[in-house]
Amino acid sequence: MFPLVNAAVGGTELPPYLQCVPYAREVTGIDIYGDAYTWWEQADGRFARGSTPRVGAVMAFMPHRKMRLGHVAAVSRVIDSRTILLDHANWSPVDGRRGQIERNVKAIDVSPNNDWSEVRVWYDPLQGLGVTPWPVQGFIYPDGKPRAQPRQRFAQAAPPQPTREEPSKTFLAAFSSGPVAQAPRQAVARSQPRIAYADATPLAPQRQTTRGHADRRGGDVVERAVALYD
Numbered sequence: 001m002f003p004l005v006n007a008a009v010g011g012t013e014l015p016p017y018l019q020c021v022p023y024a025r026e027v028t029g030i031d032i033y034g035d036a037y038t039w040w041e042q043a044d045g046r047f048a049r050g051s052t053p054r055v056g057a058v059m060a061f062m063p064h065r066k067m068r069l070g071h072v073a074a075v076s077r078v079i080d081s082r083t084i085l086l087d088h089a090n091w092s093p094v095d096g097r098r099g100q101i102e103r104n105v106k107a108i109d110v111s112p113n114n115d116w117s118e119v120r121v122w123y124d125p126l127q128g129l130g131v132t133p134w135p136v137q138g139f140i141y142p143d144g145k146p147r148a149q150p151r152q153r154f155a156q157a158a159p160p161q162p163t164r165e166e167p168s169k170t171f172l173a174a175f176s177s178g179p180v181a182q183a184p185r186q187a188v189a190r191s192q193p194r195i196a197y198a199d200a201t202p203l204a205p206q207r208q209t210t211r212g213h214a215d216r217r218g219g220d221v222v223e224r225a226v227a228l229y230d
Contacts, residue, residue: 017090017097017098017099018089018090018099018100018101019089019090019099020036020071020072020073020088020089020090020091021033021034021035021036021039021072022089023074023087023088023089023090023101024036024058024072024073024074024088024089027074027087028056028057028058028074028142029142029143030043030047030058030140030142032046032047032140035069035070036060036061036069036070036071036072037060037061037062037063037069037070038070039058039060039070039072039140040060040137040138040140043060043140047140047141047142047143048140048141049138049139049140049141050138050139050141051115051116051117051138051139052116052139053075053078053084053116053139054075054078054139054141055075055076055077055078056074056075056141056142057074057075057139057140057141057142058072058073058074058075058139058140058142059072059073059074059075059084059086059107059116059119059136059138059139060072060136060137060138060139060140061073061134061135061136061137062134062135062136062137064132064134064135065132067134071088071091071134072088073086073087073088073091073107073121074086074087074088075139076103076104077104081109081114082108082109082114083106083107083108083109084106084107084108085104085105085106085107086102086104086105086106086107086121086122087101087102087103087104087105088101088102088105089101089102091105091121091123092122092123092124092125093124093125094124100124102122102124105121105122106121106122106129107119107120107121107122108120108129110133116136116138116139117135117136118133118134118135118136119133119134119136120132120133120134121134
């Protein structure tokens with residue numbers, strides 16, 4: 001949904017329905033505010049401008065006749081050198097209502113030099129092109145350069161990079177109070193103790209002795225057991 005516009009601009013109270021400016025800004029990403037007729041000058045130095053229609057560009061209309069604030073529309077498709085399709089809002093009254101969104105409606109270049117300085121645009125009540133040739137300032141391209149299909153930018157994202165086999169040292173260091181010498185998987189791969197439990201030589205059975213000798217032999221057994229796993 002798009003917000004309803006009911007703000008005083010240039011001393012004129014705008015009617016409480018969707019205007020062309022917020023819609024064009026939303027679908028193209030061209031971050032310009034203010035009346036439509038000011039977009040062309042505001043874009044100077046911020047966005048590339050030209051007289052060639054391109055998908056994702058904004059067509060900036062001059063004020064003309066009763067259209068005192070101008071108009072902006074997004075180019076959705078280029079058919080040929082004199083025909084394009086537009087997405088825009090608040091152009092035709094649809095079912096008797098203003099502020100309606102029209103998608104993929106035709107506009108044709110009727111300028112003598114094929115420079116898109118004058119166009120006729122689809123008008124819903126006529127179910128055909130309007131008869132008025134509307135003056136156009138030109139096209140504003142998003143992000144300073146032409147960008148095709150701006151609303152599909154997520155689908156055009158770069159493919160993901162292969163995952164790492166081991167976490168980076170920087171990543172590990174974030175969870176450690178000290179420097180990390182190697183990844184955990186490398187630590188597990190280190191050599192086992194020099195004497196494996198299965199290879200240890202069993203202790204020889206001991207005979208019963210006197211208490212004194214038992215204490216001494218008991219100490220020897222402990223020492224031998226410790227030596228096995230040292």
